[in-house]
Amino acid sequence: QTVVTQEPSLTVSPGGTVTLTCTSSTEEVTGTYYANWFQQKPGQAPRALIYNATNKHSWTPARFSGSLLGGKAALTLSGVQPEDEADYYCLLRYGGPWVFGGGTKVTVL
Amino acid sequence: QVQLVQSATEVKMPGASVKVSCKASGYTFISYYIHWVRQAPGQGLEWMGIIDPDGGSTTYAQNFQGRFTMTRDTSTTTVYMELSSLRPDDAAVYFCVRELHGGIFDYWGQGTPVTVSS
Numbered sequence: 674q675t676v677v678t679q680e681p682s683l684t685v686s687p688g689g690t691v692t693l694t695c696t697s698s699t700e701e702v703t704g705t706y707y708a709n710w711f712q713q714k715p716g717q718a719p720r721a722l723i724y725n726a727t728n729k730h731s732w733t734p735a736r737f738s739g740s741l742l743g744g745k746a747a748l749t750l751s752g753v754q755p756e757d758e759a760d761y762y763c764l765l766r767y768g769g770p771w772v773f774g775g776g777t778k779v780t781v782l
Numbered sequence: 783q784v785q786l787v788q789s790a791t792e793v794k795m796p797g798a799s800v801k802v803s804c805k806a807s808g809y810t811f812i813s814y815y816i817h818w819v820r821q822a823p824g825q826g827l828e829w830m831g832i833i834d835p836d837g838g839s840t841t842y843a844q845n846f847q848g849r850f851t852m853t854r855d856t857s858t859t860t861v862y863m864e865l866s867s868l869r870p871d872d873a874a875v876y877f878c879v880r881e882l883h884g885g886i887f888d889y890w891g892q893g894t895p896v897t898v899s900s
Contacts, residue, residue, distance in 0.1 A: 674844075707885025711827075718877055718890040719819075719827065725885050762827050766885060769832075769841040771817070776826040 675699055677765055679774035684782050685753045693748045693777045695763030701744030702726075706765040708746035710739055713760045713776075722761075723748060755781050784808040786816075786878050786891035793897045799866040802894045804878035811859040812836035815881040818852060818863045820874040821893075828874075832881070833861055865896075873898045 676698040685691040695708060702708060710723040721730055723739035726746055736752045746763055758781040763774040789803040804816060818830040831842040833852040840852050849866045865872060878891040 709885065709887045711887075713827075718893050719879075720890070721888050724887060728886075730888060760826075764827075764829070764887065770843055771829045771832070773819075773827045773829055 675767055675772050677763065677772045677774040679761075679763060679777045681775070682778040682780065684780045685750070687753060687755060687781055689753050690749065690751045691753060691779065692742075693750075693761055693763075693779070694742070695746040695748075695765065695774050696744075697765060699767075702741060702746045702765065704741065706746070706767075708739070708741075709764040710737075710746075710748045711762045711764065712757075713762065719762065750779070753779075753781055757781055784880070784889045786880060786889055788876075788878060788891040788894045791895045791897070793899070794868050795900055796868055796870060796898055798868050798898075799864055800868060800896050801862055801864040802876050802896070804861045804863075804891050806835075806859045806861065806880070809880075811856060813882070815883065816852075816854070816861045817879050817881055817887075819877045819879060821877070822871070822874040825874075830863070830876075835859075835861065868896075868898045870898050872896065 678696045708726040711719040713719040727739045738749045740747045760776045762776045785807045787805045792800050812835045817832045833840045835854045851864045854861045875893040877893045880889045881887050
């Protein structure tokens with residue numbers, strides 16, 4: 674069974690930078706995994722932030738960026754704002770099926 | 783504007799089935815895949831399956847094969863998911879989400895809470 678792993682929790686200071694990673698149990702994450710990143714706040718549906726590892730949606734704040742880093746997909750938040758406190762999920766494609774990571778809770782403190 | 787509007791809250795008994803709808807509007811229905819995702823209380827997101835509204839082909843997550851079915855009605859631009867033999871651990875919020883071919887996920891439905899309780 675494929676497992677996608679994310680840091681369970683990370684804490685960052687306002688104005689700081691934090692990088693979340695997304696690791697596949699099977700092999701290195703490359704562009705063929707079509708990595709997507711989502712933000713979810715309590716009681717809300719997830720919101721799409723990044724697609725195909727590095728591409729932003731029109732509504733994605735500039736302080737969010739996606740990359741492929743050391744065989745993992747990564748989401749970097751630069752100049753963190755209090756409203757960035759949320760859960761973040763990555764999603765990877767394995768041929769036909771897709772698999773979510775377990776999510777990272779980002780606390781802004 | 784693009785909208786995915788899901789059906790209302792469901793309360794079901796163990797062993798029953800539930801059918802949730804996802805009505806799409808504001809775009810060409812057959813040009814985007816629809817995925818179903820669920821989230822149990824306090825837990826993460828779980829991918830369930832994908833349907834291609836253009837033809838109706840489906841792929842299911844291994845965990846759900848056999849009791850999970852996705853269908854679509856192109857005349858009403860609506861996608862459906864049906865989960866049978868419900869168990870208490872199927873209690874979750876079920877979401878639909880759109881994907882443009884090539885791995886571009888964008889718009890989500892508002893979610894449909896499903897409670898499974900006797």
